[in-house]
Amino acid sequence: MTITNIPNRVEILKQKFTNSLGLPFRDLLLESTIREALNAENLSYRRRLFDPFVTLWVFLSQVLDTDKTCHNAVSRVITWLASVDAEIPSVDTSAYCQARKRLPENLLSRLFANVARDLGYQVTSEHLWCGRHVKVVDGSTVSMPDTLENQAAYPQPSSQAFGCGFPIAKIGALFSIATGAAVAVVVDVLNIHDIKLARLLYQFLNPGDVLLGDCAFCSYADLIFIQNYNCDAIFRLSQARKNQVERCRRKPISSFESIEVWRKPSTRPKGLTPEEFTSIPKTLTVRVIKYYIPSPGYRTKYVILVTTLLDPEIYPTTEIMRLYGQRWEVELDLKHLKTTLGMDVLRGKTPQMVRKEIYAYLLAYNLLRTVMWEAGTTHKVDPLRLSLQGARQHLDNFIPQLAWASNKKRVQLYQTLLKTIVHKSDFSR
Template sequence: MGRHRAGRAGHPENAAAFGFTGRDGTNKSGNPQVRLMALIECGTHAIIDAAFDSIARFSEHKLARRLLASLRPGMLLLADRNFAGHELWGLVEATGCHLAWRIKKNLVLPPLWVLPDGSYVSVMPTPAEGQRLGNARFHGRTPARLPHGHLVRIIDYTVTVRSQDESAQVEKFRLATSLLDHRQAPARQLSQLYHQRWEIENGFAELKNRLRGAGFILRSKTPELICQEIYALLTVYQALCALKVHAAEQGEVDPDRISFTTTVQLARLTTAGQTAANPQVLCAARLEVVQELLNDLLPSRRDRRCQRLKKPPRNTFEAKRRDEPRPPSHVSYSLKVTGNPGHLSSPAKTP
């Protein structure tokens, strides 16, 4: 999921169509924004499908339902802990897609039976069943029957991060998966695989920052043209990902080692000279770009971490609200020479 600034803040059509950030979508500063959600391949960052709409009226869960048609049997869908829920889990599982989603650690999911790899099978209850079980726990009662819900496999694990100064940080994780057979999908293998979910963050960084440019605001003044701009960005991004994958296949390297920044730069340099070019010229240009990409490979991906810290504001001035009246622009000024500067110990001599 990502947010796009959706055009000029002063235009009422974009404000009405997309809304603003804030709990009720009525934040009184900044630009209208679009909420965009995408299905992205972990290895190539290629976009399988994307959906976007008003940030004020459409949550992540609502947009996720628009992507269900693009899920296929045999896929493994990774998602963070904001998505786990009985209804959405069932909709995704009905497509034949496998799931490995992070869930919140405070969810109470009693084990039905424990598997040899340390994972266990439980039930993700319906909302009504979850409330019933919660009341039973509060009053110290043991449920008389199994709850209604989805049969899931739970994997609890920890990740220890050691830095160069020998300090260690331990974080707990909990995964829920529809892969119930521990022999088909061992707990350790799934835990290591979930780390790949962060590739979608790299994909959004490529789309929003490296392709658009930092601070770029969609320029259109109508919602229809805003949508056209977003589709254009997604199309260009997909084409660049395809070029990266083609170069990786030619060089027999991991697509992670093909620089997206270099791909964008080369595409910009070569596209202007390909107007009305014939197929032979286009093929030769592509071969040249591929070779340059392979000559500028990134080093192998290293382990890293990013602190969840909010950047300090650039200034402390109060944000201007859209409904705040502007101060008068026609003013008059008066100037008065105050005389002897305070830092001088004696009056300056006059000639």
């Protein structure tokens, strides 16, 4: 192949991906946006078929497809080039695989976070909780091929004999409760505690955010750390930990709610450095809400919520209870990433490729959330009630038509796609 043919083929592929996958991202992931991110990474690249732009779009289409093999991804490129009589590349996948390796981790991480941020800009007051943005934190795990590099970076569970398991990484993620988008993620070893992952995520909170989490994240120190970011928290207090809390004052608001002043633990928790422990104030004022959740046929759940939102008039008790009831939706978000999109078993043979895959999945996931948001807001339906699986299926089916349609027809197809996502949705996340 000659170098003069490459730019033409690159432009053909850019056009096809922009017309299909790129359409929902037309205001979020423009070529100029990708170029700006490349410049921020100081990345220079040669003129070749799989330049960063083409590689990124192929990578995205790969994780969205049910067939996630590199052979299928390259086959799609060959098909699109052959249809316009352009010179086709080799069926060998090495060029594409090498191109994926050249993509910087930070580029993919930056892009998925930027898409989530820009989608957040579309949130209006009607989608906020008591006028506040709410983020939800949770953790999960992913497995990967059993290579020496992966085992060194993300060892398999110690309970498994060597050679009888796969490397496993733990991920901690922040999701927007308004849009369902993944805002930030951190990746670490399996035996790291969830609360340590959460502390790495606090930096991605915006002033004024409310952080929602289960009992794994509720601690004296973390409530203060979150306040230091000018944010508030709503956590569930573990039944095992409730008797360990040192209360020095309590002011009842009702029979099931009170304002309490907690005393700093007398001994330093293992997860804190001496400097962090020393910097923590000696007392902390929190609001404690206790209530029951009756479950027919099961033992009644006794829930204790702890929050730094102290004013019951601005933040009514019923609203806090209702909001905590939505916390489980982050588990559905992680389930969609792992099962609907297939992120539970990764294919990267090195730790770097594993992390790139995770970021690519998050970027694809946020793409779907973008489509669902536009479908819901266009047709006056709550975007979070739409089916992500349905959105992925409809998008996959519309992609070939969007790629080859004229500009006028493409707009009609896209509006039909949005209508179909709403009309055929089973209204489950």
